[in-house]
Amino acid sequence: xxxxxxxxxxxxxxxxxxxxxxxxxxxxxxxxxxxxxxxxxxxxxxxxxxxxxxxxxxxxxxxxxxxxxxxxxxxxxxxxxxxxxxxxxxxxxxxxxxxxxxxxxxxxxxxxxxxxxxxxxxxxxxxxxxxxxxxxxxxxxxxxxxxxxxxxxxxxxxxxxxxxxxxxxxxxxxxxxxxxxxxxxxxxxxxxxxxxxxxxxxxxxxxxxxxxxxxxxxxxxxxxxxxxxxxxxxxxxxxxxxxxxxxxxxxxxxxxxxxxxxxxxxx
Numbered sequence: 264x265x266x267x268x269x270x271x272x273x274x275x276x277x278x279x280x281x282x283x284x285x286x287x288x289x290x291x292x293x294x295x296x297x298x299x300x301x302x303x304x305x306x307x308x309x310x311x312x313x314x315x316x317x318x319x320x321x322x323x324x325x326x327x328x329x330x331x332x333x334x335x336x337x338x339x340x341x342x343x344x345x346x347x348x349x350x351x352x353x354x355x356x357x358x359x360x361x362x363x364x365x366x367x368x369x370x371x372x373x374x375x376x377x378x379x380x381x382x383x384x385x386x387x388x389x390x391x392x393x394x395x396x397x398x399x400x401x402x403x404x405x406x407x408x409x410x411x412x413x414x415x416x417x418x419x420x421x422x423x424x425x426x427x428x429x430x431x432x433x434x435x436x437x438x439x440x441x442x443x444x445x446x447x448x449x450x451x452x453x454x455x456x457x458x459x460x461x462x463x464x465x466x467x468x469x470x471x472x473x474x475x476x477x478x479x480x481x482x483x484x485x486x487x488x489x490x491x492x493x494x495x496x497x498x499x500x501x502x503x504x505x506x507x508x509x510x511x512x513x514x515x516x517x518x519x520x521x522x523x524x525x526x527x528x529x530x
Contacts, residue, residue: 271500274326305497328500331381349396374476382479389451426457431495439482
């Protein structure tokens with residue numbers, strides 16, 4: 264499937280929740296179409312990654328980029344905290360799976376784009392913690408003005424000049440569609456904050472300090488056609504696909520061994 268002329272394979276971590284369709288009402292693995300269309304529109308080949316805590320190392324070997332999407336709160340136990348008032352429904356099996364996927368993806372060196380909840384997963388995977396609820400005493404939250412909608416959800420994010428976030432967005436101040444009530448508290452090891460909300464300076468973008476293509480954004484670039492971030496991520500995944508194809512042709516056994524060893528080290 265991988266090759267210099269093929270679309271890069273982008274693994275999208277799915278949510279596992281109760282869902283209704285046709286005559287059915289049962290547990291399902293879900294990825295909103297907005298993410299799929301954004302990856303396809305940028306020339307990527309999206310594949311849904313079901314929640315499976317056995318699978319991270321094997322799955323990372325089969326993809327060229329990892330996309331973490333929005334969704335439910337992380338269980339506070341995942342970052343060593345007690346559950347606070349305001350924390351909503353959690354799915355610990357999804358948390359464990361996605362944290363494992365992030366760690367293996369970082370070890371393998373593939374591009375990672377972590378959106379909204381995904382940015383929080385990235386932070387927690389590297390030892391960070393979260394503010395469990397941003398809602399004020401009067402019930403207001405400028406980062407989630409309405410439930411299940413991006414209407415009137417535009418904030419502005421000031422991005423650090425020269426950062427991956429600024430390069431991916433193609434601008435220094437980015438219009439962001441936000442829908443979150445949690446935020447970064449303690450920053451994870453090897454991360455830096457490269458974007459803050461103009462409105463209240465809340466951390467809105469993080470990336471690794473090692474120069475690899477690893478970016479977390481607290482907003483939803485897939486919900487805004489003008490955003491260049493998904494296209495930049497897919498372009499990085501395409502470069503990874505070309506590199507892997509080249510390595511496989513030149514030394515297939517050594518190339519496979521390097522990736523497998525890196526994934527095992529992350530376990």
